[in-house]
Each structure stands twice: as C-alpha cells, then as structure tokens.
Amino acid sequence: MAWAGKLLRVNLTTGTCKSEPLNMTWAKDYLGSRGLATKYFTEEVDAKVDPLSVENKIIWATGPLTGTMASTGGRYTVVTKGPLTGAIACSNSGGYWGAELKFAGWDMVIFEGKSPKPVYLFVENDNAQLLDADYIWGKTVWDTEPAIKTKHQDPLIRVSSIGRSGENGVLYSAIVNDLHRAAGRSGVGAVMGSKNLKAIAVRGTKGVGNVKNPKAFMAAAKEAKKVLAGNAVTGQGLPAYGTQVLMNVINEVGALPTRNHRDVQFEGAKDISAEAMATPRATDGKAHLVTNQACFGCTIACGRISKIDETHFTVQNRPQYWGANGGLEYEAAWALGAANGVKDLEALQFANLICNEDGIDPITFGATVGAVMELYEMGVLTKEQIGIEAPFGSAEALCHLAEITARSEGFGKEMGLGSKRLTEKYGHPDLSMSVKGQEFPAYDGRVIQGIGLGYATSNRGACHLRGYTIASEVLGIPIKTEPTDTDGKPELLKAFQDATAAFDAAGICIFTSFAWTLNDVAPQVQAACGDEFTVENLTLIGERIWNMEKDFNLRAGFTRKDDALPKRLMTEAAKTGPAKGVVSGLDKMLPIYYQVRGWDEEGRIKPETRKRLGL
CATH class of the missing domain: 1.10.569.10 (Aldehyde Ferredoxin Oxidoreductase Protein, subunit A, domain 2)
Known part of the structure; x- marks a missing residue:
C-alpha cells in the first residue's frame, strides 16, 4: 500500500522525536493528507484551544499518492487551528517538499508543545532531530532555505519554513517551501512561529516502494495523464498562461x-x-x-x-x-x-x-x-x-x-x-x-452565486479551493450552470466540496479536477492502496472529511450565524456587467444546503448523518 505506514511525533517542549505506526484503520476511512491529518488533529486537540497556545498542535501530512508517478503527486497539507479564524485550518502546498517527506519514509509529522528556544527539525530518512535555529531566526524564507542547505552541505534538502511574519505573529502568515510554493492561508505560519519552530528540512532517499499493484498503478497513472493532456484547461490554458x-x-x-x-x-x-x-x-x-x-x-x-x-x-x-x-x-x-x-x-x-x-x-x-x-x-x-x-x-x-x-x-x-x-x-x-x-478570493459572491455559498459555508473561512463551483458556473466544467441562478447551487456545491476533499486527501492537486473526475482518481488510488477505494467510497470519504471539519468548528463555538456573507454582498447590488443589479441569494440557498448536507436548520450535523459517515 502506498502509505509509508508511520508518522513522526515531535514534542517541542521536551525536544523528543518519536516514530509511531500510522493508524491504518483511520487511513482506510480518511485516506491521507487533509483527511488523515484532520482526523489525528481533531482527536488530539480540544476545539476550544487558543490557536497560539502551547496546547495547539500543527501537522504536516502527505497523501498516499504523494511522491508517486501520479500527475501532481507532490502535495502536502498543514493542519492546525487557525489564528486568523479560530476555525479548523488546513492549508495545501505543492513544490517538492511533500514528495521528499514521503521519500524519507514518513506520512506525516505531528508537532506538539513549544520549544523554549528557536529550533528546526532536520529529517534524513529514519533519523530526525531538533537543531538550534538561532542562526536563521529573524531571517526571511529566502535566506533560511539556502542557509540550511549550506549548513548541512546538501543542495537537495527540501525546506518548509516561515519568514519574519510568522515569527512576529502576522495572523495570516504562510509556510513556504521551495522559495515560492506555500501553504498560504489561515495563518498556519503564525502557529509555527508561536512554537519557536522555524523550519522542517527533509532529505529522503527511500522512494515510494510500497505501491500495492505497481503495474496497474503505472497503467492508471498513464491513462490519467492522457486525460490531462487532452483537456483545454489542463493541457493548454494553464500551461500557457497559468491561473x-x-x-x-x-x-x-x-x-x-x-x-x-x-x-x-x-x-x-x-x-x-x-x-x-x-x-x-x-x-x-x-x-x-x-x-x-x-x-x-x-x-x-x-x-x-x-x-x-x-x-x-x-x-x-x-x-x-x-x-x-x-x-x-x-x-x-x-x-x-x-x-x-x-x-x-x-x-x-x-x-x-x-x-x-x-x-x-x-x-x-x-x-x-x-x-x-x-x-x-x-x-x-x-x-x-x-x-x-x-x-x-x-x-x-x-x-x-x-x-x-x-x-x-x-x-x-x-x-x-x-x-x-x-x-x-x-x-x-x-x-x-x-x-x-x-478574506474572500478573486470571485464576486453576488455575481457567482455558488461560490458565494461556498465562501459562507467553507470550514476554513472564505475559500475558493474548498468547492470551486467557478468550474461549472463560468467554465462549464463538468456542466454549465448560470452564475446568477441560485437553484441547484447547494447540490452543486456539496458535490464539489466532497470531491475536493477526496482529491486533497489523495495527495494530488485540485487543478487536475478541471479534467479528472473521481472516475479518473479511483483507479490510481485502488492500484496504489487497495480495491476498496471505489468512486463511491472516495465520495463518502470526501463527505466524511467535510463533516469532520464542520464538527470541529461546531465544538469550537461556530454557529449558523457564522455561515454568512458581509452586508455589502447582501445589500449592495453589482453596479456593472452581465449581473448588474444582483445581490447574493445566500438566504435562499443556505437552508437547502443544510438539508442536502443532512444537517438541521441550525447547521448542526444530524445523528443519522453522523452514523452514516461513521463520525
């Protein structure tokens, strides 16, 4: 199976680094990365914890496809309680760091406590140790990464670190790897800084050698890459012009x-x-x-x-x-x-x-x-x-x-x-x-109704990557829906949110979903991990992850009133363009969304929904 099968638990207070076997029961239910890390986090951390306190934890996690030949299999996720929102924080990054952690033989790293002085974690395959970071504390990301590589005399080390903003507690500071790839949102860098943790430097030479069915996996990955290459967005638009x-x-x-x-x-x-x-x-x-x-x-x-x-x-x-x-x-x-x-x-x-x-x-x-x-x-x-x-x-x-x-x-x-x-x-x-x-991303939630509902209901605060209905409402993927319509948007959003959670948990980039559906992902996960990961099971895993995150937020004190949009979007109409005169239809969509989710009218998860999802 494509998991490494172990995690690294680092106690910053005592300075210890210990290996633990991965909970494979949880891995089957939550897959990896965003899903599995959130499961560990929500089991171990009180939802009422102060995000910048010693009691908060922060987790770096890969997915089972991270480090494999699956296209975009370089993703990793950082999960904690976010200081910007007070909600579950889950931030995703690409680059090369995630694959390097997998090559070193680890699925995730859990940090707990707080170091009495600035430190960084150095991981070289099975060996992990906390080292003095005085020489890089106060430095930018651009200075930190090369300084670590020079100290260890290895240019192939991959570094995930914070800059001065993380040290100084900027509530939306990011964690940066490979100089310009970032776990960018929700203030995960501020949590890292609050623990006096400057960086994680990783060198792995093991590779990913435990894919369940290598021949079937290579064939599935190859076919999936053909789908990406033949798609107008992933094969032409994004390579030529980027986002x-x-x-x-x-x-x-x-x-x-x-x-x-x-x-x-x-x-x-x-x-x-x-x-x-x-x-x-x-x-x-x-x-x-x-x-x-x-x-x-x-x-x-x-x-x-x-x-x-x-x-x-x-x-x-x-x-x-x-x-x-x-x-x-x-x-x-x-x-x-x-x-x-x-x-x-x-x-x-x-x-x-x-x-x-x-x-x-x-x-x-x-x-x-x-x-x-x-x-x-x-x-x-x-x-x-x-x-x-x-x-x-x-x-x-x-x-x-x-x-x-x-x-x-x-x-x-x-x-x-x-x-x-x-x-x-x-x-x-x-x-x-x-x-x-x-804060909102780059799409107006009045003009594009589905994304407005997505902002209001996103578990990590306003976000486009938790249910990118823009694909349907603007680009016509997989079907074209009218941006200003509210009808059908709760159902559309739920489908996007659940599928996105499954993509994230697998360790692949969400941009593949412009071309792939779970029908393209499932054969890769099945060949890598096991036959039980059917399209239906991946869909269920995605829904389970979404509800687990929601449950944490409910326990943290969030209520229906937090699933809201600013007054401007509700009362001030769009002034120009095709949707001139339109305001958000959130009030109409939200009750239907709750019903579709199997939640009560206050946005709380119903007992029968918990039972069905195994929460």
Missing part, C-alpha cells in the same frame, strides 16, 4: 471584485492579466513572464517564473529582486491589484515577492490593503497613521504596506491583524470582506 488566464475572463463576466468589493469590474484588468505578463515591456523590450514551472510530478506546469523590470521604482538599487522569481498567480494578482484598484504589474510582482520572501498570504494581505484604502478614502485612517497616502489605485501604498507588514513595523503591526480585526478596531467591521475572519 492568470482567468483575469480577463472573470472581469468580462463582471465578477472581478474591485476596490474592496465596491465594484465588480476593473478597468485595469488587462494591464495585470496573463496576456500582459507575456507581452514585451516598453522599458526594456522583455516580457514580464520568463517561463512556466511545474511542481513535483506535475504534467500541467501552471507555475509562473517572472522577472521584474529593473527600472521600476520598487527595485531601483535593490538587485536582490532583479532575478527570475516566482510570478503572479491569479489570486495574488487580483488581491494585490484589482482588489485595491492598482494596475501597475511590476508593483504587483514586487508585493508578491515580498509575500513570498517573508511568508505572507497575498490574498488576505491584499484584501486587508483594500479595507485600509477604503478607510483612508473615508477619512477614518490618515497618512500619519499609515505612513503614506493610501487612496485606491496607489501602487506606492501597496508596496509600502507589503514591506512594513513583512517586518511588522509601525502600521504593519495593524496590517498583520487581517481585515476583520482591523476594521473592527476602527469602527467599520462591515468593510471586511471575509467569512469567519478569512
């Missing part, structure tokens, strides 16, 4: 949240789009985009590598930012750009580099900038408080705020609270475009 292919598409649909969701279309969208990234600049004749890049085992290669204009005001006399680096994804380009009315592509790239360098979620950061700019234009915040004039559209303000947030200096400390706490502090909580304290 940024969506910028102009979503703007034309009239669903691009602009200036803190006051508008739904951005007049500067074309200037920050995938097409703009690929067009030679007037200043030097070179395109912003250098090439695409793939994570471990990926045949899609949606990642962007970009090179900033060396004459831009942000990087003059700062050569450390001149090289080719991780480029803009759609969500980051939106959050740093349209959300704030900024159409300066180079400024967006610079702010994105700062987020990568110091481990900050660009979605929450950019959305918090949007709230600050609105407060500034209202006269609630001043230049003296912020440190710069900050109207919508100011590239200078965006970049200034990125730098002071990364360093937690001055107003940057307030930025580190996220938009919910910041707007509450200044008396305008309605200006936070968030659910459960986590």
Whole structure:
C-alpha cells in the first residue's frame, strides 16, 4: 500500500522525536493528507484551544499518492487551528517538499508543545532531530532555505519554513517551501512561529516502494495523464498562461471584485492579466513572464517564473529582486491589484515577492490593503497613521504596506491583524470582506452565486479551493450552470466540496479536477492502496472529511450565524456587467444546503448523518 505506514511525533517542549505506526484503520476511512491529518488533529486537540497556545498542535501530512508517478503527486497539507479564524485550518502546498517527506519514509509529522528556544527539525530518512535555529531566526524564507542547505552541505534538502511574519505573529502568515510554493492561508505560519519552530528540512532517499499493484498503478497513472493532456484547461490554458488566464475572463463576466468589493469590474484588468505578463515591456523590450514551472510530478506546469523590470521604482538599487522569481498567480494578482484598484504589474510582482520572501498570504494581505484604502478614502485612517497616502489605485501604498507588514513595523503591526480585526478596531467591521475572519478570493459572491455559498459555508473561512463551483458556473466544467441562478447551487456545491476533499486527501492537486473526475482518481488510488477505494467510497470519504471539519468548528463555538456573507454582498447590488443589479441569494440557498448536507436548520450535523459517515 502506498502509505509509508508511520508518522513522526515531535514534542517541542521536551525536544523528543518519536516514530509511531500510522493508524491504518483511520487511513482506510480518511485516506491521507487533509483527511488523515484532520482526523489525528481533531482527536488530539480540544476545539476550544487558543490557536497560539502551547496546547495547539500543527501537522504536516502527505497523501498516499504523494511522491508517486501520479500527475501532481507532490502535495502536502498543514493542519492546525487557525489564528486568523479560530476555525479548523488546513492549508495545501505543492513544490517538492511533500514528495521528499514521503521519500524519507514518513506520512506525516505531528508537532506538539513549544520549544523554549528557536529550533528546526532536520529529517534524513529514519533519523530526525531538533537543531538550534538561532542562526536563521529573524531571517526571511529566502535566506533560511539556502542557509540550511549550506549548513548541512546538501543542495537537495527540501525546506518548509516561515519568514519574519510568522515569527512576529502576522495572523495570516504562510509556510513556504521551495522559495515560492506555500501553504498560504489561515495563518498556519503564525502557529509555527508561536512554537519557536522555524523550519522542517527533509532529505529522503527511500522512494515510494510500497505501491500495492505497481503495474496497474503505472497503467492508471498513464491513462490519467492522457486525460490531462487532452483537456483545454489542463493541457493548454494553464500551461500557457497559468491561473492568470482567468483575469480577463472573470472581469468580462463582471465578477472581478474591485476596490474592496465596491465594484465588480476593473478597468485595469488587462494591464495585470496573463496576456500582459507575456507581452514585451516598453522599458526594456522583455516580457514580464520568463517561463512556466511545474511542481513535483506535475504534467500541467501552471507555475509562473517572472522577472521584474529593473527600472521600476520598487527595485531601483535593490538587485536582490532583479532575478527570475516566482510570478503572479491569479489570486495574488487580483488581491494585490484589482482588489485595491492598482494596475501597475511590476508593483504587483514586487508585493508578491515580498509575500513570498517573508511568508505572507497575498490574498488576505491584499484584501486587508483594500479595507485600509477604503478607510483612508473615508477619512477614518490618515497618512500619519499609515505612513503614506493610501487612496485606491496607489501602487506606492501597496508596496509600502507589503514591506512594513513583512517586518511588522509601525502600521504593519495593524496590517498583520487581517481585515476583520482591523476594521473592527476602527469602527467599520462591515468593510471586511471575509467569512469567519478569512478574506474572500478573486470571485464576486453576488455575481457567482455558488461560490458565494461556498465562501459562507467553507470550514476554513472564505475559500475558493474548498468547492470551486467557478468550474461549472463560468467554465462549464463538468456542466454549465448560470452564475446568477441560485437553484441547484447547494447540490452543486456539496458535490464539489466532497470531491475536493477526496482529491486533497489523495495527495494530488485540485487543478487536475478541471479534467479528472473521481472516475479518473479511483483507479490510481485502488492500484496504489487497495480495491476498496471505489468512486463511491472516495465520495463518502470526501463527505466524511467535510463533516469532520464542520464538527470541529461546531465544538469550537461556530454557529449558523457564522455561515454568512458581509452586508455589502447582501445589500449592495453589482453596479456593472452581465449581473448588474444582483445581490447574493445566500438566504435562499443556505437552508437547502443544510438539508442536502443532512444537517438541521441550525447547521448542526444530524445523528443519522453522523452514523452514516461513521463520525
């Protein structure tokens, strides 16, 4: 079977590292990664725990397909209780780190307690030890990773680490691996920092040698790769343009949240789009985009590598930012750009580099900038408080705020609270475009009704990756549904949410779901793990994971009132575009969603649903 069969338990308080056999009964019920890690977490941690306390735990986990030849089999998940939301936090990353942990012979690492001093975990196959991190504490991710490789004299070590924002408790700080891949949302980096844990460095040379039926697995993986290659999104759009292919598409649909969701279309969208990234600049004749890049085992290669204009005001006399680096994804380009009315592509790239360098979620950061700019234009915040004039559209303000947030200096400390706490502090909580304290991604929940319901019901706070109904509502995958319709959206969303949980648990990238259904995933999981993992069983596993996460949130104190959208989306209609005049239909959809889920009218899991799912 494709699990390594063991986990590493690290007690940071006592400094011990112990191997434990993986609970294979749980593995059969929750598969791996997001599912299995959440099972361990919810069994071991009180839902009422303070996310930044010693009692909280944090888990890195792979899936059974992680490290195999399954396309995109490089994913890993970080599970904890999130400081931004107080809800279950589960953040997913690609790159190469997840596969390396599997190659070292581990399915997951559980951290508990708090180290009395800064440390990092070094794992080399079966050997694991906590080492002094004084020499890297206070350093950025970009300085931490090469410093660890140099210390151990091994350039093939893979590093998952936090920057200064995680150390300083920025509530939406990320965990970064391979310099620009990140477990980006919900503040998992802040939990890591609260434990004085700087990094996990892994070197594995074992490979994945325990696939149940290697011949059948190779055949299933090969067929699944053909499906990806032949699909318009995974075989053409994402390799050519990355996720940024969506910028102009979503703007034309009239669903691009602009200036803190006051508008739904951005007049500067074309200037920050995938097409703009690929067009030679007037200043030097070179395109912003250098090439695409793939994570471990990926045949899609949606990642962007970009090179900033060396004459831009942000990087003059700062050569450390001149090289080719991780480029803009759609969500980051939106959050740093349209959300704030900024159409300066180079400024967006610079702010994105700062987020990568110091481990900050660009979605929450950019959305918090949007709230600050609105407060500034209202006269609630001043230049003296912020440190710069900050109207919508100011590239200078965006970049200034990125730098002071990364360093937690001055107003940057307030930025580190996220938009919910910041707007509450200044008396305008309605200006936070968030659910459960986590900010919206790059789709307007009025114009695209299914994703609005998805934001409201997501277990980790507002999120598009927990049920990407955009695939159906905009792209027509697997069937086309009308974005502004509310009918059928609760059923559609549940199907997406459950399937997504199964994809995550397997250890593969959710982008494969543009082409794959569980009919493509099941043969791979069956060949790797066992015949019992049919489409029906994977669907049930996905539903079980979703309800397990919901159950944790209920025990943490969340109620129906938390499955809500901001007043702006409920009362202020879209001003332009095909959906002009539309507001969210959440009030109509939510009761039906609860029924479809097998929950009561208050959003609590019914006893018969618990029994059916084995919770």
